[in-house]
Amino acid sequence: MNSQRLAVFLSKVQGHGQFRIRFPSMLFLCGKNGRTARSAVINHITSENLNILPIIADDIWNSRLAHLHINALEMETTIARLSDCLLLFAESPGSWAELGAFSAIQSLSGKVVAPSDIKYILDESFINSGPMLWLSSTSTNGGLHPRFSREADFTDCSCVIDAVEDLLGHLDSISREHIISGEFNNPDDIKFLFVGMIIVIYIFAPLPLKDLHFVMKSWNNDVAIKRKLSDLVDLAKGMGIVNLGPDDKNLTVNDSILGTLLQGVGGFGDLEELRLSVTGASAR
Structure with missing residues (x-):
């Protein structure tokens, strides 16, 4: 040097x-791979040219497989700390685990926005009576964003965007x-x-x-x-x-x-x- x-x-x-x-808002997106709710959000951010940087843990993990000093949960916790918001679609075993993990971490739970899949909204499941109920009772992270909580059909892209459009607009406006x-x-x-x-x-x-x-x-x-x-x-x-x-x-x-x-x-x-x-x- x-x-x-x-x-x-x-x-x-x-x-x-x-x-x-000035740095864009950072949105940690959790959900199922492929043509899913998560991909619909990424496409919307791109098409609307929103000042939001979407983060996908899969891409980062694949780039660092040689770095064995960290596990996937530790890596995702770092991403969550770095992000302004965690938008979590509980639509796969991995995302169910993420929902449980992040809802239980007090410093991160206020950042989590987890729309409910309309197909399961009335189910008496652990997801609804545990993490989802816990998140609904936690305060937001220092008032960074309102608690957006809507139901959506995760298989309907337009329905997904309708459910999170206010959140994305809010994140676009607070690029800090x-x-x-x-x-x-x-x-x-x-x-x-x-x-x-x-x-x-x-x-x-x-x-x-x-x-x-x-x-x-x-x-x-x-x-x-x-x-x-x-x-x-x-x-x-x-x-x-x-x-x-x-x-x-x-x-x-x-x-x-x-x-x-x-x-x-x-x-x-x-x-x-x-x-x-x-x-x-x-x-x-």
Whole structure:
């Protein structure tokens, strides 16, 4: 890592005081694979050009099979913490397990929106009398979104969209502006760390993973940063945000989606300007 470039980067973000970045709402979608309720929601987000980044755990898990230090539940819990909302269609054995797991985690249950399949709404099942009833009694996550709870025919795409359209509109409207500064005000804010990581990779790319650890440690001063970043890099890679070079070491940000992910808002919001001031490189 070039110490001079690191010093310039830290002085720029510290000197400006606030570095503002707008990041889309992140929606963790749980449900059955294939042409299902989950896929209908993704198609709607794409067709309506909503400022929502859908996350599918299957894609991320498949990209990190070599990383055996984490299990699927731990990975999905990290995704849930990173997300603004968990939209869960209980339509498969895996999603039934997710419903039970996330409803039982107090810090996450307020994020869960689980439309009821109209075919089973009156069943005296454990799902209805357990997790669904539990979720209906939990408060929302700091008022982030209202408790949207509607019935839908999971096999009818138009019915599914009608059931969640208000929720998607709400998430589209709250894509949040993140204030990045020279010091992390809340090192436990995983989304803040995630956005900061993407900024650092973009500024210094191509960036070896060990150098990412060094830059973020210099910025964040978190003793556990290495483990957190390793997991977040894997998540970003599975989401198609971050690429690894042929040697599986150098990190870059996927330029084709960079404009969607990081929209500068004033000041050093122009990421390319900041990158050039740090690296001294010519515009790509």
